[in-house]
Amino acid sequence: MRSRRRNITVFSISALDLFAAALGAFILIVLVLFPYYKLGGTDTSMEELEEMVEKRRLVASSTQSEMAEIRAIQAEIRLLDRQYRTTEENMSEVEAKIREVQQQTAEIEIPDPPPIPKPVPEPDPIPNPPRSTGRGVEFSILGIGTSRKDVMIVVDMSGSMRSHTGNVVSALEEILGQMQSDNRFAILGYRGGPSYSVYPPGGSLTRATPGEVRGALRFVQGLPRQFGGGTPTQSALVRALNVQPGAVILISDGQPDDGDPGNIVTNITRRNRGRTEIHTVAIGDYTSDPQLTLFLQELANNNRGDFVGRAR
Secondary structure, eight states, rough: OOOOHHHHHHOOOHHHHHHHHHHHHHHHHHHHHHHHHHHHHOOHHHHHHHHHHHHHHHHHHHHHHHHHHHHHHHHHHHHHHHHHHHHHHOOOOHHHHHHHHHHHHOOOOOOOOOOOOOOOOOOSOOOOOOOOTTTSEEEEEEEEOOOOOOOEEEEOOOGGGGGGHHHHHHHHHHHHHHHHHTTTEEEEEEEEETEEEEETSOOEEEEEHHHHHHHHHHHHHGGGGGGOOOOHHHHHHHHHHTTSSSSSEESSSSOOOOOHHHHHHHHHHHHHTTTTEEEEEEESSSOOOOHHHHHHHHHHTTTOOHHHEOOO
């Protein structure tokens, strides 16, 4: 029996349809995605991206440097703040110590002075100037009268006194012109610090001989060149009382700045205990400063002294 002959087909029609359909789908996908291919970037876009990344790295590096500088500045600010706080604390301690020393100084009691022997009059070739007898006292000047022979002249040399240079010099010359050979005197100028200018050198009382009076007048002429600073009146009065004069004449144009004026009057009065007369002279336009007038009046009234004003 003769065998049948079979025809073998590699591709069937169905397979061809499948391949055709797949090819069509591929072409369709390519056509759909083709516009996005250009948007996906090229080699140039990659270079731009790398350049952008490099710029961002540089910006980040610069930002880190700036942040480091900011941190260094912040550290310096913290250090300065600590130093400021330390300085402020030290200043507070110094101020507290100054107040304590001032209080202790005000509370120091001066022992009663020993009797002063009556000075032997020296021959004086220059006639003594006449003394005012209107108030029955031996010494009268600027409206101030006293029988005390030993006089300490305390002069405010603060910066504001520059406006009254002529007035101050003329007042001092007038006081010195009333000195006689049986008087003893000294001049104590004071300004901020406190610092002092004294005549005679050393600040002790000296006899009012013609030579000493001439020396004092030269000293007075040089005082205005030293005017400046504050008004430590309390310290100057304490220094003057330590010399133990019979009378103090205080010349000033302003309120003290080394303590409350009322407390200064109380401290000086308690320290003085009536031993020394304290006379006060207000220089300049004192009527425009009622606090100055009240301070000088109370200081004089509480210490057996007179208060006068000298406007010019």
